[in-house]
Amino acid sequence: MTTADFEGAVSQFKDRVHSYARYMLRDAEEAKDVAQECLVKLWQNRDRIEPGPACRSWLLRSAHNLCIDRMRRRSIRGEVSHGDDAFEPVDPAPGPERRASSSQAGRLLEQALAGLSDRDRAIVLLREVERLPYEEIATLLDLNMGTLKATLHRTRDKLRRELVRAEAAP
Amino acid sequence: MIRKTDACAAMREEIHALFDEDGPISLPGPLREHLDACSACREFAGELGTLRSAFRELPSYPLPQEVLDEVRRRTIHAPTLSVVRSAPAWTRAAAAAVFATALIATTWIVTRPVPIDGGPTDAELRHAEAQAELVFGYAARALDATRSAAAERVVASKVSPAVRGSNATAPPARRDGQ
Numbered sequence: 001m002t003t004a005d006f007e008g009a010v011s012q013f014k015d016r017v018h019s020y021a022r023y024m025l026r027d028a029e030e031a032k033d034v035a036q037e038c039l040v041k042l043w044q045n046r047d048r049i050e051p052g053p054a055c056r057s058w059l060l061r062s063a064h065n066l067c068i069d070r071m072r073r074r075s076i077r078g079e080v081s082h083g084d085d086a087f088e089p090v091d092p093a094p095g096p097e098r099r100a101s102s103s104q105a106g107r108l109l110e111q112a113l114a115g116l117s118d119r120d121r122a123i124v125l126l127r128e129v130e131r132l133p134y135e136e137i138a139t140l141l142d143l144n145m146g147t148l149k150a151t152l153h154r155t156r157d158k159l160r161r162e163l164v165r166a167e168a169a170p
Numbered sequence: 171m172i173r174k175t176d177a178c179a180a181m182r183e184e185i186h187a188l189f190d191e192d193g194p195i196s197l198p199g200p201l202r203e204h205l206d207a208c209s210a211c212r213e214f215a216g217e218l219g220t221l222r223s224a225f226r227e228l229p230s231y232p233l234p235q236e237v238l239d240e241v242r243r244r245t246i247h248a249p250t251l252s253v254v255r256s257a258p259a260w261t262r263a264a265a266a267a268v269f270a271t272a273l274i275a276t277t278w279i280v281t282r283p284v285p286i287d288g289g290p291t292d293a294e295l296r297h298a299e300a301q302a303e304l305v306f307g308y309a310a311r312a313l314d315a316t317r318s319a320a321a322e323r324v325v326a327s328k329v330s331p332a333v334r335g336s337n338a339t340a341p342p343a344r345r346d347g348q
Contacts, residue, residue: 003246014232014238015230015231015232015233018231018233019230019231022231031231032237035233035237036237036241039245040241040244043244043245043246103224103227105220105223105224106224106227106229107229109221109224109227109228110229127190128222128225129225131192152186153186156189156218156221159221160217160218160221163220163221163224
């Protein structure tokens with residue numbers, strides 16, 4: 001990967017990596033740190049990474065692993081983790097950095113995602129948002145294909161019900 | 171009723187599988203027939219479609235500019251590790267002298283004439299030494315004679331003949347009359 005390739009990859013994937021870290025960690029500062037670390041690591045490993053889809057996969061894998069590390073450190077420090085049934089809104093008031101065009105459904109979904117377990121949230125984000133192939137997600141999360149698909153379908157159902165419930169609420 | 175629920179579960183799995191695909195969804199015949207007949211599954215499929223749209227409208231979090239600047243500072247704009255430090259002039263001169271000496275020594279070692287039969291004998295060396303002493307002796311005497319002649323010429327040109335004569339006949343008078 002040349003310097004120009006690196007700059008292109010940064011330009012193309014920086015927001016996706018940052019968004020993924022933000023949704024996984026639900027912490028603005030930590031998400032920035034993870035995104036920055038990912039991009040610096042990409043530069044350090046540029047000789048081994050091809051530009052294009054392989055680069056995107058590498059970045060997401062790197063971001064996911066860094067997020068997992070941070071979540072483990074949080075649990076060791078005894079910080080509060082969000083359980084499956086805790087639907088806490090994330091940044092209820094849209095900040096300036098958020099996309100202005102995000103719809104009401106998008107914001108409701110964001111809140112519903114916050115209530116998922118870390119693993120389920122990772123699965124649904126990698127598949128539904130990043131559109132990674134099943135095989136790649138299974139490898140990344142160390143899951144067999146059956147478990148992955150069953151978990152994805154169950155999580156979709158859960159999110160579907162939450163959206164219906166939230167839209168029906170006054 | 172139970173059979174219908176089983177059918178719905180199977181159809182919903184099929185609907186999920188359709189939503190796994192990228193791109194537009196096309197319903198297979200049996201599924202279309204089931205959806206035509208089952209309002210619950212039709213509603214389910216509609217809600218999954220809404221969920222899919224919501225994923226596309228999920229808020230994005232652009233990377234802040236200051237983070238991007240920091241990334242660039244640590245990557246493409248990072249200073250290279252091979253910093254060249256300029257050495258003092260005397261160090262460069264000393265290095266050049268050492269190099270030149272080594273070059274001359276190497277050249278001499280490589281190109282010096284090699285004695286064929288082991289060099290001169292002791293007798294030859296003694297003879298050469300005697301000849302050299304003779305030459306040095308002649309040279310020394312010639313130098314001494316030249317120096318004496320030069321001194322006499324200086325005396326002749328600077329001192330008057332009268333002084334030279336009195337000096338030669340009597341010692342100079344003493345002031346106290348003794």
